[in-house]
Amino acid sequence: MSENYNIPFWIYLAVVSLFVGGAMKKILAPHLSVGPTLVAWLGATVLVERLWGFCLPAIPLLVLLAAMGCIYSRSRTAQLPNLPAQGKAVFITGCDSGFGNAAAKRLDSLGFEVFATVLNLEGDGARELQRSCSSRLTLLQVDITQPQQVQQALLDTKAKLGLRGLWGLVNNAGVCLNLGDAELTLMSNFRCCMEVNFFGTVSVTKSFLPLVRQAKGRIVNISSPAGEQPFPCLAAYGSSKAALNLFTETLRHELNHWGVRVITILPSSYRTAASSNHAHWDQQNKELLQGLSPELLEDYGEDYVTETKNLFQSFSERASTDFSPVIDTIVQALSSPQPQARYHAGLSLMYFIHSYLPLSLRDRLQKKRFLKKTVMPRALRKKSGLDANGCHSNINTCEEKQNLQ
Incomplete structure (x- = not known):
């Protein structure tokens, strides 16, 4: 049974470390130096891992951690009033x-x-x-x-x-x-x-x-x-x-x-x-x-x-x-x-x-989200026998693609 547990456990721990560590960095990095931030990162990850051992659902637990982080951040801001503008x-x-x-x-x-x-x-x-x-x-x-x-x-x-x-x-x-x-x-x-x-x-x-x-x-x-x-x-x-x-x-x-x-x-x-x-x-x-x-x-x-x-x-x-x-x-x-x-x-x-996604997925999403090019450079079209929309010029199957655009 332990052998069946080890692989999912380390996968789980890696995923939790990524997201909890990123959250801790986002929340605490502006206020703490590198040392305390790293301690907070590792401590939060271990805490989540231990609580998981008590069968607490992962999603509610992460939501709870995020809420605690927001409350902490807001409380710090609330304790320190803004500096006066007069004379500046x-x-x-x-x-x-x-x-x-x-x-x-x-x-x-x-x-x-x-x-x-x-x-x-x-x-x-x-x-x-x-x-x-x-x-x-x-x-x-x-x-x-x-x-x-x-x-x-x-x-x-x-x-x-x-x-x-x-x-x-x-x-x-x-x-x-x-x-x-x-x-x-x-x-x-x-x-x-x-x-x-x-x-x-x-x-x-x-x-x-x-x-x-x-x-x-x-x-x-x-x-x-x-x-x-x-x-x-x-x-x-x-x-x-x-x-x-x-x-x-x-x-x-x-x-x-x-x-x-x-x-x-x-x-x-x-x-x-x-x-x-x-x-x-x-x-x-x-x-x-x-x-x-x-x-x-x-x-x-x-x-x-x-x-x-x-x-x-x-x-x-x-x-x-x-x-x-x-x-x-x-x-x-x-x-x-x-x-x-x-x-x-x-x-x-x-x-x-x-900040958080793998390079290959990042590149794909960036193209879809930011700049959806449909026209290929002319030299590549000639080389591949494609028309302006990236379709083979002698095939009629491009009509559906062009209609979707």
Whole structure:
């Protein structure tokens, strides 16, 4: 009987270790160091294994553990009231629209002194901030890729702060251009994403860091899951965000002894002004097609490139327009006495898929969930005798497949 018990037992223990360990990491890692977290992980696993010996059902037991974890996490938050906003200054980049614009309004309404940068002081976003915010908000025209503009913004901020430091620096400005396969992505797009999303953020951070250190404040970097997960057709954007993530984590370790908290926020998919603009997508696609070499365009085909554009456009149109999960997280990162090092703002099924599932299953689900390509590259179609939809051109059985699409 013992031989029949051993195999299921170890399978069971491995599965329980995976899920309970992942839950403990999710719940406790922001609050504990590596040693106590590992002890909690192993202790919870052994506890579940022992309780299983008393014939407690596994599913109710896991639900109970999850409920206890949520209660614990909420109790910690409830014991520590948020820090007051009065007298605290926050500098936010990229406030023309999207997260930056919404965050500037919320932080101003809470009583923070907000320095909001925009690319265009005469634009709709800047005018909306002037109209809806208090006199505490200061608008600054800054292109974060231009060092002289960053330095001028620093001087203007210092002039208003006087002898005070800067409580919060929110690096929000970012760009995503010409979505497509890595081979099709123009080098200018790789450079542009790196200049804005990485080098621009590094430039602003290094410039304003002395003010943040003076206040023992916070640096909040708005990144993306694309910097951690290999989303198809986001090589340029994802690479820049991956560089930003590593920079942020390194900075977090280096500034710990200064009393400065460094936080990464990874929003899920949201629809911003540019992503809901059909003309924007058409212009991006046109520029990409014009920039491709004749050889690449022949190998992939214009229909392949255009389908990618259509898929991303459709994906963005289904994305949420409610920025409140991201804005709430920014406020929490700036106001919590014990902010987490990383926040995932909004529901993200892809985060669970990437973190917990095997690679083969992860790849399959990612293709079905994120980018459902139906058009194959032209060269592969010719080689295999397939039409644009991946079907054999001389067989009529493709009608059913095309009807299902």
